[in-house]
Amino acid sequence: MLGNTHIVGGITASLAFAQISNENPLVLLGAGVVGALLPDICHGGSKIGRTFPISSKIVNKLFGHRSFTHSLLFLFLIAILMDAFVPFKSMTIGILLGMASHLILDMGTKKGVKLFFPIKIAVRFPLTIKTGGKVERVIFTLLCLLSLYFGYEILLDIVSVA
Template sequence: MTAPTHIIASISAISFVSLLVPSYNLGLSHFIVGSIFSMLPDIDNPRSFIGRILFFFSTPVDRKFGHRTITHSFLFLFLITSVFYLFGFIYTRSLVIPLSLSCTVFISYFSHLFFDSMTKQGILAYYPSRLWGVFPRRASWRIRTGSKIEILYFTIFTISSLVFLPLGQSGVIQAFNRLFQSGGVDLRLKEFELKKEKAAFGFTPSQIDSLLSAGAIDPKQASELKSKFYEIEVQLEKFKKDQGLDE
């Protein structure tokens, strides 16, 4: 497949993952990294977009290994992801911070391998084994690079990205709640507000502090009232979060 198709396919893939994993928050850096690493397997082809830019690397790799061999393998996929994570760890001194972008590297690079396996030639996915990786197995069902079918794929990936991105930013549950929020949710919110009023006898924390300052209640009473108020407040916030209303 061509570079534009690989780029939009990777964006579609990481957007889909962000839709399933709310903690996988996408930013500009994810799209930049994803775009770069979605093209990187073609570093073995001097005629590819990235191969022309990094000709000093692509030419010797092509001569030594050939196109769609070592850089299109699962071995190279794990190697690249591991090296990226290692550099991220060295730079941030954190085991957690580099994870998000490292996942982007893995997803984007893998998407390239997967979609290239759908072409007529396939890839040496199991390098150094000479076993070619193709999907589907029947050659007549696979596509040619630059064909009309690839243009169709490009269109599908573009539409998918436009759908997955906004959903992924807010999460599936939150999106559905915004679309199909029922009166039952509003009723529950009102119940929580009533519970707060009853727990603190209708007083807010600031009003309780005022009563304490005025000597109307003692510190123990003030503490108990505020404790009950905040307990209901925590329950309310949890309910809002579960319903996707915490923004």
């Protein structure tokens, strides 16, 4: 999946979670975007890889693309680190939601992800799509519409409180 699709996936996941929780929706949203980009730190051409090129090269050299950073192990380690060092629960949840949305979206591609790293089995959905293709654009559009829906609901809640 392309970076923009991952960003909208993180936004959608964060806004959807905000519907059922008492967490700060704006913090969830911002953290969800960061989390949605984080797994691609292993790819120098990604949005986050271009932002942090040295880190990206190191991670890629150690693990390659779509392995460790696209695994449940990485998700678990980030959860532990965030819980230990970040005092804001909404931020931790948003990061994890964004990361989970990233993994789910990449499971829809032909390459899949090494979800159970260090086991080298690629996990992907039975039906896969081409990154950047027409179907991804449809998914992107649907995620945008869902984000608008969930965002509108939150906006109504904020306005009704004021």
